[in-house]
Amino acid sequence: MEHSRFLVLENGQVFYGKGFGGAAASVADLKGLAPAGYSGAGEVVFNTAMSGYHEVLTDPSYTGQLVVLTYPHAGNYGDMDEWGESGPENRDDIRGIKAAALIVRSLYRGPVPAGRIGLDEFLKNHSIPGITEVDTRGLTLMLRDHGSMRGMLVDAAGDELSDKDRETVLAYLRGFPDMEGRNLLADVGCSVPAIFNPTGSPRFVLLDCGSKANIVRELTARGCKVVLMPSLSSAEEILAYEPQAVLISNGPGDPAVLEQQISAVQGLIGKTGVFGICLGHQLISLAAGAKTAKMKFGHHGVNHPVRDEETGKVFVTSQNHGFTVLEDSLPEGVSVWFRNANDGTVEGIKDDSRNLRTAQFHPESSPGPDDAKWIFDRFIELAPTTVHA
Template sequence: MSKRYLILEDGSWFEGKAFGAPITEKFGEVVFNTGMTGYQETISDPSYCDQFVVMTYPLIGNYGINRDDFETIQPSISGFIVKEYAEFPSNFRKEWSLDSFLKQKEIPGIANIDTRRLVKKIREQGTMKGVMVESIEDLEAIKARLNDFTFKRDQVQRVSTVKPYVVPGKSERIVLVDFGMKHGILREFTQRHCHITVVPYNTSAEEVLQLKPDGVMLSNGPGDPKDVTVGIELVKGLIGKVPIFGICLGHQLIALACGADTHKMKFGHRGNNHPVKDLRTGEVWMTSQNHGYAVTQESLAQTSLKMTQIALNDDTVEGLEHELYDVFSVQYHPESSPGPQDSNQLFDQFLQKVTGGVTHA
């Protein structure tokens, strides 16, 4: 393997070994994921658009890549950073090695770096810009280009479906708004025999209502929720007219549509071991999460939303419910791809709302 370097916007840099796709220069936001497993779902999660993901678990790739666990067909992750990757994976479902898959999808990787040092830096200083390069002969010029680099703010547009499509079913009719949807959400609804119409992120409320849905699902997605103004307007036009369930970005869009605020977190929540407490029952669930923005708790006071769940690690708003209408949301991923299945029953609660079975989630 040849050398590859990761340079951060604070001027520090790491030397490692190249794997995955070849590059000359690649930029990304450096974030970390604490999951011990689920790297295939992480790589294929559209919410990682434009990001370099650092895996905190030291050995990644030991069970390879299979045909079943993808969250999207075409990953949008910018790069993958590991301490060590398995060159010769072993698993009965394995189709590709991690290295060969990254090459196939033109995703660069860097291995053999001190991921513990890198993650400690992110935790102390927050997420930051980074660039992967093959050579640092002109390091100051690379740092200058990194300093001048700015990310586009159209991540949702890039990962959303372009046209509507239908996944037929014989039960409730659900419109699923794709802001960067994980396929795990689709799987949950198809397992419940729902008739699903997936629509692009910029679909209007009028267009959604013309489909006569029994309920509307707002998916996860990448980037700053405040950039998704069409999504905020969509939610405003749907509230009170149809039951709504939001996950991750969908959760944040509901908050913004109702007059609350959101903010960028220091280093976000990314992993499948985050404890969340339900304030109504006192239950604590382990959850799978991937977000760098959160709803600002203080901003809920002047809205019709009430907080229903909270993160035990840092008091992040993890669940919301509208006081007047059938609208609720969670910041984490109840479709559990990858992760614990504690909160999977939220899909059943949503369908109970859709069918009039219960009043509240």
């Protein structure tokens, strides 16, 4: 049965809607919750994709975020666990929904194809709250104009949230951590190594900072051996597998606070090929001496044009990131490989002398769907044939 649910933003704005999926906290519940102790709270961001809500929900990079879908209708084709992006298929311990909540204009509740479940049931199974009948256009415009901000879903009786209850929620949000400064890697990724296609070549170590399942699929489909390793692995532990290349995965949170991962990458540079996707791009840039900064509302969607600075060609990409590498901080020898054609931000770097290549976007989920998959071929081409001691 539908019931009133509210999205409260840190600027005091309240959006009314109807609840679906898992339970949201009541205002009374908040008094006993520690900051960051509730899954329905976090940074509110908008995603401009027309489909792919299942992949969005299960993308580890959305950890700690409430996702607003700008496309007005969601749920019409259902959900299947096989579509999940939270780690490889045989690692059930790290799979599931990673987003904190889902915000939609119109939720489909009708029948779905055989073998699938409805979006409402999918969120219920993972205790993740959703809200529908929200003015997502107005909400998106607010986030575009004022930037991403903290927010949370709460349940309450009636069609309005009282001023007293709103102040209680706002007090909770004031104690909730900003995305800037958050280390969320403990909530994603594997805890022990795993090997895929063990007789394959070349040998890649994939440092799992919240890797999407498709990254493993794309590498093994090209014949690679892939060693999936926890994000806390040291350079020495990684090099013990004698990789011909190391790929640093995507993941959530603020890259600048990931000191252990940055140190590990610094220990890898010059000893093997070092490549990165999304958070991996940011970590490699930081390890090379560059700086990152929080974006106003980030890039979230599957329609972002990127220009290859080597060829001048533009292609459309899938993206999900709220931080960017500052171009004027790139050290000598490091140049821009890709650039966002909309706002000019850095979408990839290269340093051929040290065999570094990165992509801020997601070549494993390009919307074409093959527009950017050639980047995996480039990574493989650049993997050295010998391993340095």
